[in-house]
Amino acid sequence: MAENNVLPFPYEFKQLNPEEQELVEKNFPYLPSSYVRVGPKGYILTKPYINEAANIYNMPLRSTDVFVATYQRSGTTWTQELVWLIANDLNYEKAAEIPLAQRYPFLDLFMFYVQDENEKYVKNVEATEPNFDKEKFSQLFNVLKMPVTPQLAAVPLTETRFIKTHLPMSLLPPTILDTAKVVYVARDPRDVAVSCYHHSRLFRILGSLVSFKDFWNIFLKDLYTLTPFFEHVKEAWQKRHNPNMLFLFYEELSQDLPAVIRRVADFLGKQINEEQISHLCEHLNFKNFKNNKSVNYEDRRDVGLLASDETFMRKGKAGGWRDHFDEVMTQQAERWMEENLLDTDLRFPQL
Ligand code: A3P
Numbered sequence: 001m002a003e004n005n006v007l008p009f010p011y012e013f014k015q016l017n018p019e020e021q022e023l024v025e026k027n028f029p030y031l032p033s034s035y036v037r038v039g040p041k042g043y044i045l046t047k048p049y050i051n052e053a054a055n056i057y058n059m060p061l062r063s064t065d066v067f068v069a070t071y072q073r074s075g076t077t078w079t080q081e082l083v084w085l086i087a088n089d090l091n092y093e094k095a096a097e098i099p100l101a102q103r104y105p106f107l108d109l110f111m112f113y114v115q116d117e118n119e120k121y122v123k124n125v126e127a128t129e130p131n132f133d134k135e136k137f138s139q140l141f142n143v144l145k146m147p148v149t150p151q152l153a154a155v156p157l158t159e160t161r162f163i164k165t166h167l168p169m170s171l172l173p174p175t176i177l178d179t180a181k182v183v184y185v186a187r188d189p190r191d192v193a194v195s196c197y198h199h200s201r202l203f204r205i206l207g208s209l210v211s212f213k214d215f216w217n218i219f220l221k222d223l224y225t226l227t228p229f230f231e232h233v234k235e236a237w238q239k240r241h242n243p244n245m246l247f248l249f250y251e252e253l254s255q256d257l258p259a260v261i262r263r264v265a266d267f268l269g270k271q272i273n274e275e276q277i278s279h280l281c282e283h284l285n286f287k288n289f290k291n292n293k294s295v296n297y298e299d300r301r302d303v304g305l306l307a308s309d310e311t312f313m314r315k316g317k318a319g320g321w322r323d324h325f326d327e328v329m330t331q332q333a334e335r336w337m338e339e340n341l342l343d344t345d346l347r348f349p350q351l
Pocket of ligand 1: 070071072073074075076077078191194195196198284285286289312313314315316317320
């Protein structure tokens with residue numbers, strides 16, 4: 001986009017109200033001061049996003065760009081690898097050689113690495129973790145906190161850019177689907193909540209010390225990053241008929257991966273035969289995927305970013321929420337989903 005075409009970022013940033021702030025501070029020891037709500041839907045982002053919002057909204061796009069967009073913990077990584085392999089003619093060697101995180105710059109990653117919270121985090125982890133490597137952690141932090149729009153702009157025009165994002169469609173460039181391709185993945189919010197809870201225990205910098213029940217209440221109150229969940233999904237759902245948007249459910253990947261592979265191949269204009277599909281299914285199967293060093297984020301463990309009793313690749317199944325919800329929470333979830341699905345034909349496949 002030419003410089004004189006730069007769009008002003010159209011949304012306001014608001015502080016949390018005092019009651020919300022208190023709840024967040026009580027539950028997330030490393031994040032209390034950094035949340036902001038963005039726009040009319042009140043998406044929860046963090047303060048570093050404020051300076052980068054317009055750059056992302058205006059990022060110049062290319063017709064070859066491929067985004068994988070999700071509300072976090074909805075099957076992003078699984079879909080990223082699937083999409084990348086199909087787009088790259090099943091180049092398994094290269095996929096093994098270059099970690100997924102390098103193959104896909106993560107557009108909004110920087111916003112999870114907030115300087116003040118980092119200092120609190122380091123103090124806290126140093127006091128409790130004898131193996132914590134402060135030096136390594138600081139080096140990694142300094143990379144992760146950087147916005148990636150400049151890095152994306154520097155990718156040679158001859159290369160396809162694969163981009164990971166958890167931002168909702170309304171915070172991405174408004175003409176994105178006129179130019180680039182987006183694969184959006186949605187997942188039953190009850191499984192998302194359970195997975196986010198474990199994720200916030202895994203990446204201790206997200207700092208959740210609460211029980212799942214407390215976490216669930218925070219999620220329901222739209223006080224976890226990138227919530228409100230339903231708004232996020234509905235924005236993409238509304239665009240699902242656009243030829244540059246492929247809308248998938250985690251549950252579809254779980255239930256019929258070959259069918260999803262065929263849809264992705266069609267979407268990317270690639271041919272794939274039955275033998276290749278079956279090989280790809282094997283590669284993407286959770287039992288193999290969780291041990292795949294290129295995708296499982298285990299390389300962050302020796303830096304002190306990961307808690308010892310959690311893994312990025314956790315259970316890998318649909319419907320696992322049932323083991324975490326009591327009767328009250330189950331009913332609460334049903335009501336919440338019903339209310340939020342009233343004005344839409346979006347339905348999460350039930351397995
Ligand atoms: P669980 O925590 O329920 O196990 P994201 O990549 O968006 O962060 O999503 C992570 C979730 O997807 C985790 O869910 C993870 O285990 C699951 N997942 C990742 N790869 C998978 C695969 N190959 N098969 C099934 N689930 C997978």
